[in-house]
Amino acid sequence: MHIFLRRQTLAPWVCAFLCLALAVAGAGCGQRNSGRKVIGVTLLTKEHVFYRDLESGLRAAAEQKSYDLLITSGDWDLAKQQGQIENFIVQKVAAIIVCPVNSKGIGPAIEKASQAKIPVFTADIKADSGPVVSHVASDNFLGGKLAGEYMAKALAGKGKVAVIDQPIVESAIERVRGFEEVIKQHPEMQIVAKPTGDGVRDKAMKAAEDLLQGFPDLQGIFGINDDSALGALSAMESAGRKGIVVLGFDAIPEARAAILRGTALKADVVQNPKVIGQTTIETIDRYLKGEPVPRLIPVEVRVVDKAILENESR
Numbered sequence: 001m002h003i004f005l006r007r008q009t010l011a012p013w014v015c016a017f018l019c020l021a022l023a024v025a026g027a028g029c030g031q032r033n034s035g036r037k038v039i040g041v042t043l044l045t046k047e048h049v050f051y052r053d054l055e056s057g058l059r060a061a062a063e064q065k066s067y068d069l070l071i072t073s074g075d076w077d078l079a080k081q082q083g084q085i086e087n088f089i090v091q092k093v094a095a096i097i098v099c100p101v102n103s104k105g106i107g108p109a110i111e112k113a114s115q116a117k118i119p120v121f122t123a124d125i126k127a128d129s130g131p132v133v134s135h136v137a138s139d140n141f142l143g144g145k146l147a148g149e150y151m152a153k154a155l156a157g158k159g160k161v162a163v164i165d166q167p168i169v170e171s172a173i174e175r176v177r178g179f180e181e182v183i184k185q186h187p188e189m190q191i192v193a194k195p196t197g198d199g200v201r202d203k204a205m206k207a208a209e210d211l212l213q214g215f216p217d218l219q220g221i222f223g224i225n226d227d228s229a230l231g232a233l234s235a236m237e238s239a240g241r242k243g244i245v246v247l248g249f250d251a252i253p254e255a256r257a258a259i260l261r262g263t264a265l266k267a268d269v270v271q272n273p274k275v276i277g278q279t280t281i282e283t284i285d286r287y288l289k290g291e292p293v294p295r296l297i298p299v300e301v302r303v304v305d306k307a308i309l310e311n312e313s314r
Contacts, residue, residue, distance in 0.1 A: 036066050036067055036068045037067055037068070037093075037094035037095075037288070038067070038068045038069070038070060038091070038093045038094055039062065039067050039068070039069050039070070039093060039094060039095045039096070039097060039281070039284060040069075040070045040072075040084075040085075040087075040088030040091070040093040040095070040096045040097070041055075041058060041069055041070065041071045041072065041096075041097045042072050042073065042074050042081050042084040042085060042088075042096075042097070042098050042099065043055065043071065043072070043073045043074065043099045044073070044074055044076070044099040044100070044101055044124070044125060045073055045074070045075055045076060046073045046075075047075075048227070048252075049250075049252045049253065050124075050225075050250050050252065050271065050273050051073075051099070051124075051273070053273040053274050053277075054099075054123065054124060054273035054274065054276055054277040055071060055277065056274055056277065057273060057274035057275060057276060057277025057278040057279075057280075057281075058071070058097070058277035058278070058280065058281055059277075060274075060277075060278060061277065061278040061279075061280075061281035061282055062281050065281055065282070065285045067094075067281065067284075067285070070088065070091070070093065072084045074099070074100075074101040075101075076101050076198075076199075076200075077101060078101050078102045078105045078106065080101075081098070081100070081101050081102075081106065081109070082105075082106070082108075082109040085098065085106075085109040085110070085112070085113055086109065086112065088113070088118070089112060089113055089116045089118060092116075092118075093118060094118075094288060095118065095119050095120070095121060095284045095287070095288065096113050096118055096119070096120045096121070097120075097121050097122070097123055097280055097284070098110065098120060098121070098122050098123075098127065099122070099123050099124050099125050100122065100125045100126070100127050100169070100170070101169075102168050102169075103125060103126060103127055103128045103168065103169055103170035103173075104128045104129070104168065105168075106127050106130065107127060107128060107129030107130040108130070109130070110127055110129070110130025110131065110132060111129075111130045111131065114130065114131040119133045119284075119287060119288075120132050120133060121133055121134050121135070121136070121280055121283065121284055121287075122134075122135045122136070122137075123135075123136050123137065123276055123277065123280045124136075124137050124138070124171060124273070124276055125137070125169055125170055125171045126170035126171065126174075127170070128170060132295075133287055133293065133295075134283050134287070134293045134294060134295055134296070134297060135295065135296050135297070136276055136279050136280045136283060136297045136299065137171060137276060137297075137298065137299065138171070138271040138272070138276065138298070138299050138300075138301045139298040139299065139300065139301055140171045140172075140174035140175045140178070140301075141174045141175070141177060141178040142178060142298075142301060143175055143178065143249060143269040143271070143301040144174060144175035144176060144177060144178025144179040144180075144181075144182075144269075145178035145179070145181060145182050146178075146269055146301065146302070146303045147175070147178070147179050147222055147247045147249065147267075147269055147303070148178065148179040148180070148181065148182025148183050148222075149182050150247060150266075150267050150303055150305070151179075151182075151183070151220050151222060151245060151247055152182060152183065152185075152186050152189060154220070154245045154266060154267075155189065155219055155220055155245060157186045157188055157189060158186075158188040158189060159188075159189060159190075159219035159220060160189075160190050160191075160192045160215060160217055160218050160219055160220075161183065161189065161190070161191055161192070161218070161219060161220035161221065161222065162191065162192055162193045162194065162195070162211050162215065162218060162220070162221050162222075163176055163179065163191060163193075163194040163221075163222045163223075163224070164194075164195060164196075164197040164204050164207050164208060164211075164221060164222070164223045164224060164228040164229075164231070164232055165194045165195065165196050165197070165224055166196055166197065166198055166199040166224050166225070166228070167194075167196060169199065172199070172224040172225070175224050175249060175269075176194065176222075176224060179222055192215055192218070193211060193214070193215065195207040195210060195211065197223070197224075197227075197228045197231060199224065199225050199227060199228060200227055200231075201227040201228075201230055201231040201234070202231065203231070204223060204227060204228040204229075204230075204231025204232060205231035205232070205234050205235045206231075206235075207231070207232075208221065208231055208232035208234075208235035208236065209235045209238075209239070211232075211235075212235060212236065212239055212241055218244055219243065219244055219245065220244060220245045220246075220247070221244060221245070221246045221247070222246075222247045223246065223247065223248050223249065224249055225248065225249050225250050226248040226249065226250040226251070226252045226254070226255040226268065228248070228249075229246050229247065229248030229249070229255060229265055229268070230248070230254060230255060230258065230265070232246050233246055233258060233263055233264055233265050236264055237263075237264075242264070244264055245264065245266050246263075246264045246265045246266065247265075247266065247267050247268065247269075248265060248267075248268040248269070249268065249269040249271075250268065250269070250270075250271055251268040251269065251270040251271070251304055255268050256268070256304070256309055259304070259305060259306050259309060260306055260309055260310065262306065266305055266306070267303050267304065267305040268303070268304055268305075269301055269302070269303055270301060270302050270303070270304050271299070271301055272299055272300070272301075275299050276299050279297055279299065283297060
């Protein structure tokens with residue numbers, strides 16, 4: 001049944017509602033009223049300072065290149081992130097940026113976007129499957145190797161170490177792979193356990209508590225991110241445990257402060273999330289203009305410890 005309404009018979013509030021509905025519908029197009037193309041973004045989280053910095057880099061470059069961004073967050077929830085990608089497809093965005101919450105599980109959603117002729121780019125975390133045009137991230141394997149080299153030097157090439165892992169995320173897998181490669185080169189060093197902390201502090205703290213109980217002679221802990229390392233540090237301080245070298249990855253302000261205080265957190269692998277964000281937008285811009293882009297774009301990492309941080313603050 002069709003219903004026809006005369007414009008002059010509509011109540012004012014009905015007119016206002018229809019106008020609002022039309023405005024919202026218009027926002028769902030891949031090109032907004034500004035005439036600028038829209039890029040859909042689904043981050044891993046907005047709670048971590050790393051991703052806030054990455055978002056800052058995305059926004060700065062998007063403004064410079066005249067793109068609008070629709071920024072959402074998967075919040076560690078695969079189903080939520082899949083839904084966000086599906087919404088981007090419905091809205092016909094010009095491109096999609098994904099920081100996968102699950103490197104293996106996100107593949108089908110990326111495939112759907114590709115079938116809809118929407119190019120997908122990943123930032124920071126790699127997807128294991130699905131057609132991704134380009135991946136922009138820290139050189140996580142190198143970062144893991146740098147952490148391994150620092151640990152081996154700090155322990156003089158001897159001792160039992162553990163990793164607080166997050167094995168469903170490709171960036172963490174690469175970091176651990178690099179760390180393991182270095183530790184294997186030292187016959188008197190051994191990785192005794194790799195419990196998962198899911199990249200969050202409370203779970204990492206619990207994992208570290210178990211490590212401290214299970215391995216009284218543990219001498220080193222590598223956290224795949226700073227929440228993992230800071231969780232381990234909290235567990236050690238609560239237990240009054242000393243003599244363990246903790247290393248992190250990200251070098252967020254809280255971790256830097258812990259290093260400068262002379263805690264068990266001795267060093268951190270520094271990433272540059274703003275550069276990752278900026279480079280991702282620049283890569284999309286080149287691709288949409290028809291230029292070739294690399295499938296992998298690594299962003300440099302380095303290690304900082306107390307001496308380096310003190311020198312940089314002068």
